[in-house]
Amino acid sequence: MQRRDFFKKLGCAAAVTAVIPMMSFAADAKKPxxxxxxxxxxxxxxxxxGKGAKASSIVSLKAPAIAENGAVVPITVEVESxxxxxxxVKTIHIFATKNNNARxxxxxxxxxxxKAMFAARIKLGSTQDVVALVEMSNGSFLTAKQSxxxxxxxxx
Amino acid sequence: MQRKSxxxxxxxxxxxxxxxxxxxxVMHPMETGMRKDxxxxxxxxxxxxxNVKFDYxxxxxxxxxxxxxxxANPVFTIYMKIDGPGELKVTFTENTGEVxxxxxxxxxxx
Numbered sequence: 700m701q702r703r704d705f706f707k708k709l710g711c712a713a714a715v716t717a718v719i720p721m722m723s724f725a726a727d728a729k730k731p732x733x734x735x736x737x738x739x740x741x742x743x744x745x746x747x748x749g750k751g752a753k754a755s756s757i758v759s760l761k762a763p764a765i766a767e768n769g770a771v772v773p774i775t776v777e778v779e780s781x782x783x784x785x786x787x788v789k790t791i792h793i794f795a796t797k798n799n800n801a802r803x804x805x806x807x808x809x810x811x812x813x814k815a816m817f818a819a820r821i822k823l824g825s826t827q828d829v830v831a832l833v834e835m836s837n838g839s840f841l842t843a844k845q846s847x848x849x850x851x852x853x854x855x
Numbered sequence: 856m857q858r859k860s861x862x863x864x865x866x867x868x869x870x871x872x873x874x875x876x877x878x879x880x881v882m883h884p885m886e887t888g889m890r891k892d893x894x895x896x897x898x899x900x901x902x903x904x905x906n907v908k909f910d911y912x913x914x915x916x917x918x919x920x921x922x923x924x925x926x927a928n929p930v931f932t933i934y935m936k937i938d939g940p941g942e943l944k945v946t947f948t949e950n951t952g953e954v955x956x957x958x959x960x961x962x963x964x965x
Contacts, residue, residue, distance in 0.1 A: 735922070771926045795924055799889065803924040806933070811916045813874035813936035820926040822887075853926070 739794050739801035743832070746792060752832055752840035760831040760843040769823040770853030776831045776843075778815040782808075788815035790834040797827035822853040858883055862945060862959040871963040873937050879907070879945050879957075880930045887923040906948040907931060911961070912941035937963050 743752070761775040780788045787810050793803040806817045821829075826848045833841045859882040869875050881904065888901025903923040909916045917933055935943070944958040 775932075798924050799887075800922050800924055802922045804922070805920040807918045807920075808933075809916055811911065811914065811936055811938070812934050814934035816932070816934050818930075818932035820930060822885075822924050822926050 735800050737800045737802055739796040739830070742792075742794060742802055746832065746834075747840050750840065752842040754843065755833075755841035758831055758833050758841050758843040760829065760845050762829050762845045762847050764846075765848045765850070766823065767850050768853065769825070769849040769851055771820050772823050772829075772847060772849075772853075773818070773820050774829060775818040776816065776833075778833050778841075780815045780835075782810050782813055782815060784810060785836070787836045788833060789836055791815070791817050792832040792834070793817075793819075793821070794830040794832065795821060795823055795827060796830060798822070798824050823847060823849050824852045825849055856953070858947075858955050860945070860947070860955065860957045862943060862957055864943075864959070864961075868964055869937055871937055871939060873963070874934050875937060876932060877909070877935050877943070878930060878932050879909075880928065881947065882928055885923060885925055885927045885929060901950060903950055904929065904947050905950045908946045909933070909935075910944040910946065911935065912939070937961065939963070 757779045759777045762772065766772045774793065776791050776793065778788045778791070780786065782788065788808050791806045791808065794801045795803055803821050804817070804819060808815055826846070828844050828846045831843045835841065861880050863878040865876040865878065883904060884902065885904070886899050886902040888898065890899050891897065892899055901923060903925070904921055907919040907921060916935060919931065940963060941961050942958050943961055944956060946954060946956040948954050
């Protein structure tokens with residue numbers, strides 16, 4: 700065997716061993732994962748510290764029942780609160796439960812707001828629930844939920 | 856890169872102590888990092904706003920942590936209590952570390 704042939708064979712073997720694990724890896728990951736993938740359950744656990752939240756009529760979440768375009772879904776969260784020093788809304792979290800990154804926004808309010816409200820437009824990848832999680836100043840967690848039907852997804 | 860942004864206050868004329876609606880809008884693509892460029896086939900890198908801060912006369916009213924799930928050209932709406940004349944400043948940071956800001960003058964009447 701010549702020295703040239705030997706190196707050729709060596710190169711081929713190296714290429715094959717390099718490709719095989721890459722292929723198996725590609726088969727495992729069917730969906731391309733986003734840069735910051737985050738599930739709704741994980742986010743809820745971290746924010747509430749494992750306590751969970753209870754549904755409340757104080758929190759109102761407005762979202763369209765059917766969204767034609769998932770790329771632009773207007774949502775509004777309003778909380779009935781006097782917004783005084785002793786009783787105010789600390790944070791409003793918004794989640795899209797089935798999105799790759801479930802977290803949409805965390806809004807930290809103060810008494811200077813006068814009224815606890817937040818509105819924005821979000822992206823929804825598929826038909827799913829939108830959840831508003833509200834943290835009150837006394838440490839309790841309240842939540843409101845609405846399902847939105849999406850005809851054309853807005854992610855990816 | 857300088858982003859086009861705008862603050863709108865509703866109603867246009869307001870009094871001292873009144874609670875008004877504040878609309879803040881930005882021209883921004885809000886790339887998720889999952890979309891493919893149709894011509895080149897490469898994934899477009901993520902670029903989104905991740906922090907918004909509302910500052911009224913040097914006092915922070917509201918801060919927001921935001922992720923890529925917000926729509927392109929996002930609009931943020933909150934309420935604010937008018938507390939004397941001054942300036943409302945909004946600072947927003949992108950995941951690339953870029954910082955932009957806009958401001959508007961607050962002039963209560965009566």
